[in-house]
Amino acid sequence: MRFQQFFPPDYLQEYVRYFWVLESASDCVEMRTFRMIADGYPGFILQQAEQQLFRDQTQKQWPRAFLYGQTTTAGDISVPGPFRTLGVYFHPSALPAIFGFNADELTNSCVGLDLLAPSLAERLINTQSVPKQIxxxxxxxxxxxxxxKAAMSKDIQYxxxxxxxxxxxxxxxxxxxTLGVTERSFQRKFKQCVGIPPKLFSRICRFQVSLNQLRNHQYRKLSDVxxxxxxxxxxxxxxxxxxxAGxxxxxxxxxxxxxxxxxPLLVQ
Incomplete structure (x- = not known):
């Protein structure tokens, strides 16, 4: 498989971490299973091949192009045969600032791009060039x-x-x-902007730091982590x-x- 990462243009850096592309070999025939891990970031996925779409654990096919919110637990998705996927990783509080709805509306869920922007979904699917799609x-x-109308909240960014x-x-x-707000107001605003309560986001952040230690082998024994x-x-x-992580x-x-x-791809 081949992975590529693309930085967003300057005018999008406030909202987008990066774009990415993952594609298999054209002669790939086996089923591949990937795991979506809680990471604190919403995103977007475009599946280029109509016949090889992601399926969840109930074998339900996902839309070809969809926006997804915060993921709070791990989940596996599979794809049969060759595929090419274009993805976007947003910053944690980007969804309300871009789309104008509360982020918690998409927590552990997704919405097809054809419902948000039908003409864009069709143009993306019919465009083969990755730079043009981006x-x-x-x-x-x-x-x-x-x-x-929902600008990025300075309090939530802080x-x-x-x-x-x-x-x-x-x-x-x-x-x-420090922000001079009540706990209830802070909790409500954070959930609206990010999609999950601040305590859960903090737990996911701590988990991600520990996961980076494992990735980079920065420990001698697990108890150190x-x-x-x-x-x-x-x-x-x-x-x-x-x-x-599941x-x-x-x-x-x-x-x-x-x-x-x-x-990650699960190794059989």
Whole structure:
């Protein structure tokens, strides 16, 4: 398989982390299974091949082009035969700023692009050139962001930076007190902008930091990872990892091939 990553144009960097493309060999015939892992980021996926669409664990086919929200638990999707997929990773609070709806409306769910922008969905599907597809998507996203009345919240942007800076360990009470808002107001606004409560986002952030340590082999033993990320003990860390990754840290290292960040191929 071949993976490519593309940085967004300057005018989209406030909303988009990066674009990515994953494609199999044209003679691929076996079923491939990927795992979607909780990572704190919403996204978009375009499936180029009409006959080889992602299927969930109930064998239900996903739309050819769809927008998805926060993922809070791991889930497997499969695709038969050759495929090419174009994806977009947004920043955590980008959905309301671009599309004008509350992010929690898409948590653990998705919506087909044909419902949001039918003509764009058709143009993307009928366009073979990846740079042209990215250009079409970029123009659409920027146009939507310009029309949206929901600007990026400075308070939520500040909160996201502090949570990331602390690797998910910041005291949320200190955070909303610093912002000068009540806990209830902070919780409500964060969920509307990001899609999940700040406590859950912080837990996912901490999990992602530990996952990066595993990816980069920055530990001697698993208990070191648990201790360095403020888990109560190794068992607590393993339970949290299983919640967000769908398997134990040991199984993750042995059973996945992560070409795309947080979207690994399961090794049969």
């Amino acid at each position: 250009e079409l998507l970029s123009n659409y996203l920027f146009e939507m962001a310009q029309k949206s 909160s996201l930076r502090q949570i990331d800076k602390s690797s998910g360990g910041i005291c949320l009470r200190d955070l909303h007190q 648990a201790f360095e990320n403020d888990y109560g003990d190794q068992s607590h860390y393993i339970r949290s990892f299983q919640e967000f 398997c134990s840290p040991f199984q993750y290292q042995k059973q996945v091939n992560e070409l795309v960040e947080n979207f």
